[in-house]
Amino acid sequence: MSKSLPTRSDDYSLWYNELVKRAGLAENSAVRGCMVVKPYGWAIWEKMQRVLDDMFKETGHENCAFPLFIPKSFLSKEADHVEGFAKECAVVTHYRLKNDPNGGGVIVDPEAKLEEELIVRPTSETIIWSTYKNWIQSYRDLPLLINQWANVVRWEMRTRLFLRTTEFFWQEGHTAHATHEESAAETVQMLNVYADFAENWMAMPVVKGVKSANERFAGALETYCIEALMQDGKALQAGTSHDLGQNFAKAFDVQFATKEGGLEHVWGTSWGVSTRLIGALIMAHSDDEGLVLPPKLAPIQVVVVPIYKTGQLEELSARIKPLIQELKARGISVKYDDRDTERPGAKFAQWELKGVPVRLAIGARDLDNNTLEVARRDTKEKFQIPLENFAERVSTLLDEIQVAIYQKALAFREANTRTVDTWDEFKRALDETPGFILAHWDGTPETEQRIKEETKATIRCLALNTVPEPGTCILTGGPSARRVHFARAY
RNA sequence: CGGGGUGUAGCGUAGCCCGGUAUCGCGCCUGCUUUGGGAGCAGGAGGCCGCAAGUUCGAAUCUUGCCACCCCGACCA
Numbered sequence: 357m358s359k360s361l362p363t364r365s366d367d368y369s370l371w372y373n374e375l376v377k378r379a380g381l382a383e384n385s386a387v388r389g390c391m392v393v394k395p396y397g398w399a400i401w402e403k404m405q406r407v408l409d410d411m412f413k414e415t416g417h418e419n420c421a422f423p424l425f426i427p428k429s430f431l432s433k434e435a436d437h438v439e440g441f442a443k444e445c446a447v448v449t450h451y452r453l454k455n456d457p458n459g460g461g462v463i464v465d466p467e468a469k470l471e472e473e474l475i476v477r478p479t480s481e482t483i484i485w486s487t488y489k490n491w492i493q494s495y496r497d498l499p500l501l502i503n504q505w506a507n508v509v510r511w512e513m514r515t516r517l518f519l520r521t522t523e524f525f526w527q528e529g530h531t532a533h534a535t536h537e538e539s540a541a542e543t544v545q546m547l548n549v550y551a552d553f554a555e556n557w558m559a560m561p562v563v564k565g566v567k568s569a570n571e572r573f574a575g576a577l578e579t580y581c582i583e584a585l586m587q588d589g590k591a592l593q594a595g596t597s598h599d600l601g602q603n604f605a606k607a608f609d610v611q612f613a614t615k616e617g618g619l620e621h622v623w624g625t626s627w628g629v630s631t632r633l634i635g636a637l638i639m640a641h642s643d644d645e646g647l648v649l650p651p652k653l654a655p656i657q658v659v660v661v662p663i664y665k666t667g668q669l670e671e672l673s674a675r676i677k678p679l680i681q682e683l684k685a686r687g688i689s690v691k692y693d694d695r696d697t698e699r700p701g702a703k704f705a706q707w708e709l710k711g712v713p714v715r716l717a718i719g720a721r722d723l724d725n726n727t728l729e730v731a732r733r734d735t736k737e738k739f740q741i742p743l744e745n746f747a748e749r750v751s752t753l754l755d756e757i758q759v760a761i762y763q764k765a766l767a768f769r770e771a772n773t774r775t776v777d778t779w780d781e782f783k784r785a786l787d788e789t790p791g792f793i794l795a796h797w798d799g800t801p802e803t804e805q806r807i808k809e810e811t812k813a814t815i816r817c818l819a820l821n822t823v824p825e826p827g828t829c830i831l832t833g834g835p836s837a838r839r840v841h842f843a844r845a846y
Numbered sequence: 847c848g849g850g851g852u853g854u855a856g857c858g859u860a861g862c863c864c865g866g867u868a869u870c871g872c873g874c875c876u877g878c879u880u881u882g883g884g885a886g887c888a889g890g891a892g893g894c895c896g897c898a899a900g901u902u903c904g905a906a907u908c909u910u911g912c913c914a915c916c917c918c919g920a921c922c923a
Binding site: 512 | 881882914915916917919
């Protein structure tokens with residue numbers, strides 16, 4: 357294996373793929389377009405899951421599990437929804453194999469054809485709303501606040517590890533409410549949960565906003581999203597929260613008896629984030645030495661590398677282990693890399709590739725001097741610290757790194773967000789300085805489509821914190837009340 | 847699904863035009879010396895050259911078909 361990664365500037369795609377593979381996160385499966393998430397990659401996802409799950413529970417949600425298979429007829433009940441997903445569904449048509457009479461293998465038994473085909477869920481709105489019909493009769497049953505952790509399948513034409521795989525892991529919340537005020541509030545609440553997670557845990561700044569009609573979820577009234585900027589200047593949709601209105605309630609006939617004795621359709625939301633967040637994490641922070649993980653999500657926060665001469669490992673370990681206990685007592689996850697088969701330099705490089713935020717190198721010489729060597733992954737700085745109170749210092753350092761990584765990403769985004777007023781400026785900005793572009797748009801899907809066709813840039817969102825500002829559309833010159841975020845996107 | 851590219855040891859590759867059973871590096875194994883930033887020397891193991899058929903005395907190499915992966919496009923969390 358060559359020792360250095362391709363650099364980001366050389367070939368960002370190659371850099372990303374190599375990073376995912378060499379850091380031991382994931383690889384392509386033998387199955388078309390799917391991925392194998394390796395233990396270290398899964399550990400990151402588990403940590404994300406734990407944090408998000410707590411956030412969902414704090415906001416009153418409960419977990420459930422719904423079927424993997426969706427009868428085909430369910431999918432056709434909501435017109436926009438089927439339109440949006442029909443082109444990327446895996447379909448189960450048979451339930452049995454048999455030995456091939458013509459030779460070695462097995463074939464699909466033509467006699468085992470299903471009466472009604474089953475769709476492998478691309479998302480679970482339909483099967484969940486068909487269930488909600490049974491669960492909801494009265495206003496007393498509302499709100500219904502459900503989440504599920506699941507895998508889904510979307511038969512995309514082109515795949516990319518973590519960002520767009522045929523099968524992916526995610527979380528999908530599906531809630532039902534008595535009023536639109538409530539469901540709209542739920543949609544925004546969950547958007548804020550996602551933004552909180554992205555910024556305070558992933559250390560990744562995001563733009564909160566509303567999707568344009570073109571980019572809206574199939575079957576939603578309104579789609580809210582968080583958009584992040586990657587280091588190659590492309591935007592990545594990192595999470596979505598949909599106000600479904602009464603669309604699914606009407607399609608699946610989910611009505612409730614109101615306090616006043618009436619009968620009304622319920623109001624729905626759905627919201628999700630996926631293993632794509634791991635891809636976002638990688639592309640937002642990593643450098644040419646490997647991953648840079650924010651301490652709050654790093655499976656290993658501190659790695660301790662003993663520096664010793666042959667035969668002295670045991671003696672040194674005995675002196676180091678109490679120090680590791682001090683770190684663990686503070687809730688820090690520590691890996692003691694006492695492998696006798698690798699040399700220190702090799703260990704340093706390997707843990708850097710995996711993005712461990714802090715490394716401690718400890719030798720007998722340090723301990724005799726009551727010091728140890730600390731190295732931080734994000735800045736690659738190294739320094740000696742006294743042994744006294746070292747655990748507290750390390751703990752503080754982890755907090756500092758968390759903030760520093762966020763600040764660095766934020767500074768990058770700000771440096772790569774441009775405001776333009778003309779079509780020429782817009783095109784030049786896209787080619788010369790990729791990133792977010794704030795520009796006026798006349799509000800029509802046709803204009804958005806034309807801009808996309810000519811520049812590959814799309815409207816990432818109408819940011820929530822934008823102040824209204826009259827102007828003219830960069831393409832058509834039509835009137836515009838505000839700027840929107842454009843970018844080329846993943 | 848369209849365009850382009852690549853499949854040779856665990857990984858990365860040379861060889862292919864011009865057919866003769868496979869090159870080099872990393873990794874792996876053994877030994878010695880090393881050990882505060884990816885160790886050095888010596889020795890060693892490991893391959894039905896993506897799959898299938900064809901041409902040929904003989905195919906990694908030529909022909910045909912298939913498959914997989916990567917990049918670009920269309921599609922998308």
